[in-house]
Amino acid sequence: MIQKLHRVLPHILFIILIALVLSPSVEGTGQYLPFLVVCIAIEMSLIFNFKKNVANDIGIIVYIFLIIWEYFTAKVGLKNAMLYPAPENVFAIFPKDYEKILEGVFSSLRLMFAGFGLALLFGVSLGLLVGLSNRTSSILMPIVKVISPIPPIIYSPYAVALLPSFRAASIFVITLTIFWPIFMNMILSVQQIDRKIMDSARTLNIQRGSMIWHILLPYSLPGIINSLTVSVSTSFLVLTAAEMIGATSGLGWYIKYHSDFANYSKVVFGIIMIGVIVTLLNVLISLIRKILIRWK
Amino acid sequence: MGKIGLDNVKLNYNDNGTVYNALDGLTFDVKEGEFVSLIGSSGCGKSTALSVLSGLRDPDSGTLLIDGQPTTGTGKNRGVVFQHYSLFPWMTVIKNVEYGIRQVFPDKPKKERLTEAKKYLEKVGLADFVSKYPFQLSGGMQQRAAIARTLAMKPEILLMDEPFGAIDAKNRVVLQDLLLQILEESDEKKTVIFVTHDVDEAILLSDRILFMDQKKISKEIAVNFPRPRNREELIDKEAYRTLRKRVVNLFYYESDEKSDVEGGEGI
Numbered sequence: 258m259i260q261k262l263h264r265v266l267p268h269i270l271f272i273i274l275i276a277l278v279l280s281p282s283v284e285g286t287g288q289y290l291p292f293l294v295v296c297i298a299i300e301m302s303l304i305f306n307f308k309k310n311v312a313n314d315i316g317i318i319v320y321i322f323l324i325i326w327e328y329f330t331a332k333v334g335l336k337n338a339m340l341y342p343a344p345e346n347v348f349a350i351f352p353k354d355y356e357k358i359l360e361g362v363f364s365s366l367r368l369m370f371a372g373f374g375l376a377l378l379f380g381v382s383l384g385l386l387v388g389l390s391n392r393t394s395s396i397l398m399p400i401v402k403v404i405s406p407i408p409p410i411i412y413s414p415y416a417v418a419l420l421p422s423f424r425a426a427s428i429f430v431i432t433l434t435i436f437w438p439i440f441m442n443m444i445l446s447v448q449q450i451d452r453k454i455m456d457s458a459r460t461l462n463i464q465r466g467s468m469i470w471h472i473l474l475p476y477s478l479p480g481i482i483n484s485l486t487v488s489v490s491t492s493f494l495v496l497t498a499a500e501m502i503g504a505t506s507g508l509g510w511y512i513k514y515h516s517d518f519a520n521y522s523k524v525v526f527g528i529i530m531i532g533v534i535v536t537l538l539n540v541l542i543s544l545i546r547k548i549l550i551r552w553k
Numbered sequence: 554m555g556k557i558g559l560d561n562v563k564l565n566y567n568d569n570g571t572v573y574n575a576l577d578g579l580t581f582d583v584k585e586g587e588f589v590s591l592i593g594s595s596g597c598g599k600s601t602a603l604s605v606l607s608g609l610r611d612p613d614s615g616t617l618l619i620d621g622q623p624t625t626g627t628g629k630n631r632g633v634v635f636q637h638y639s640l641f642p643w644m645t646v647i648k649n650v651e652y653g654i655r656q657v658f659p660d661k662p663k664k665e666r667l668t669e670a671k672k673y674l675e676k677v678g679l680a681d682f683v684s685k686y687p688f689q690l691s692g693g694m695q696q697r698a699a700i701a702r703t704l705a706m707k708p709e710i711l712l713m714d715e716p717f718g719a720i721d722a723k724n725r726v727v728l729q730d731l732l733l734q735i736l737e738e739s740d741e742k743k744t745v746i747f748v749t750h751d752v753d754e755a756i757l758l759s760d761r762i763l764f765m766d767q768k769k770i771s772k773e774i775a776v777n778f779p780r781p782r783n784r785e786e787l788i789d790k791e792a793y794r795t796l797r798k799r800v801v802n803l804f805y806y807e808s809d810e811k812s813d814v815e816g817g818e819g820i
């Protein structure tokens with residue numbers, strides 16, 4: 258009985274939410290259509306994932322949150338309406354301002370991918386180099402252990418001031434954020450490679466190039482992708498923080514710029530967008546993992 | 554002069570400063586085409602001996618001799634099958650074999666290498682599993698694939714370290730028969746050194762059994778049953794039971810009194 262209730266509860270909440278949205282709102286509440294589309298999209302993804310218990314739970318929490326938000330802003334009307342924008346107003350930003358927003362998203366993503374590429378290139382190749390040479394690693398490891406725990410976000414004001422352009426500075430900071438975990442992971446996996454795999458490789462008399470390309474790299478790949486998963490959210494955070502300091506485009510800039518003008522609908526929408534993008538990036542990485550690592 | 558042998562090999566393991574002597578004057582010689590089993594209780598240094606033979610470890614003193622020549626390091630003339638994980642988990646079964654072939658015959662076109670790999674996988678009964686990954690196979694199937702890879706590389710010498718040690722009794726019998734059959738069918742006669750602690754396995758497969766004890770060879774017994782051998786025929790023979798008793802006595806009780814054996818029943 259309770260289980261059945263638990264199953265239908267999110268859908269009941271959905272209907273309540275829709276009814277609430279369609280009922281008359283206080284003055285100053287914008288077009289409700291974009292918000293309605295978002296609600297329906299959430300419901301669709303819930304129906305799509307109906308088999309997962311956790312999706313049900315998440316659905317309940319999200320709907321309760323949206324109902325409270327909708328009720329107190331659009332229906333009751335809070336005192337400081339400007340600080341607490343109604344969901345209608347927040348989601349109506351997109352159709353109005355989508356060019357600026359998408360431009361910001363793509364500008365942020367371009368920097369992200371540049372940073373990812375550089376970090377992968379340097380992290381993997383330097384990690385291999387250091388991992389394969391006991392001498393280099395015994396010299397470098399103590400130094401690396403001091404430098405690597407410093408969060409690269411700390412450098413960002415300095416990097417923005419130091420480097421010729423904002424783009425260069427943010428690519429530098431993103432690269433560094435992702436570089437350390439990949440680099441460390443690579444060194445460890447080369448040095449601590451499974452003895453059985455190493456013995457097997459050695460008895461096959463594999464040439465050094467093939468050893469790196471066909472043995473060490475695939476062996477380390479799961480670790481590399483795991484460290485990407487961990488650092489993707491952090492690096493996006495670092496980027497948006499940097500954009501707040503010195504950029505003229507990007508989501509971080511968008512949020513900072515509009516909060517300076519007290520346009521909090523846009524600020525909240527920007528924050529939601531960041532959540533969406535980080536989620537999409539995580540989905541992308543797990544997709545890459547699924548394609549590249551079919552052997553586990 | 555033998556095909557492969559060790560001459561007075563000593564080897565120490567150095568574990569963070571504590572030195573452990575694993576081989577102390579190990580000497581033996583295996584003739585071309587001979588199948589020799591190395592038998593001994595666990596921890597007596599069989600795997601260490603095999604790692605010296607394969608070239609994974611060079612001895613601290615003494616020599617590895619191949620065709621009479623002192624040798625160090627691994628080489629294409631030797632193929633190794635380990636107890637676990639000889640295959641690379643990120644390659645499919647056929648890719649594993651093809652990759653092995655490529656190390657020995659880099660000039661062979663990929664298509665031929667794949668055909669060759671497939672041929673060897675069929676030989677070990679894995680025709681239907683060529684595009685599976687190792688984790689999708691049972692332990693026995695993984696060993697079949699490992700054997701196929703090693704054979705496909707056409708080494709003159711096969712080194713096998715308890716290849717069937719982790720496999721259930723029923724499948725072990727099947728794999729022993731398969732190995733026997735493959736070796737008999739192969740064009741060039743392989744020289745094999747086979748580590749085991751299974752007495753029946755040693756007798757069925759070998760021309761000679763070396764007993765390892767106290768870091769060196771303590772005794773040896775020749776197994777003169779004619780080939781091709783057949784398990785069912787063999788175990789029915791009185792001579793087999795006599796020999797088995799002798800091997801068991803040597804292995805477990807370290808005595809070689811033939812008087813004990815005569816009239817003894819098969820175990």
Ligand SMILES: Nc1ncnc2c1ncn2[C@@H]1O[C@H](COP(=O)(O)OP(=O)(O)O)[C@@H](O)[C@H]1O
Pocket residue numbers: 566567568573575593594595596597598599600601602
């Ligand atoms: N890498 C190692 N470091 C230190 N000691 C080792 C190492 N490998 C094996 N040994 C020791 O050497 C001895 C012989 O080991 P091994 O050759 O594996 O024996 P077996 O294969 O006959 O069971 C054992 O006592 C084992 O503990």
Ligand SMILES: [Mg+2]
Pocket residue numbers: 599600601714715
């Ligand atoms: Mg062993």
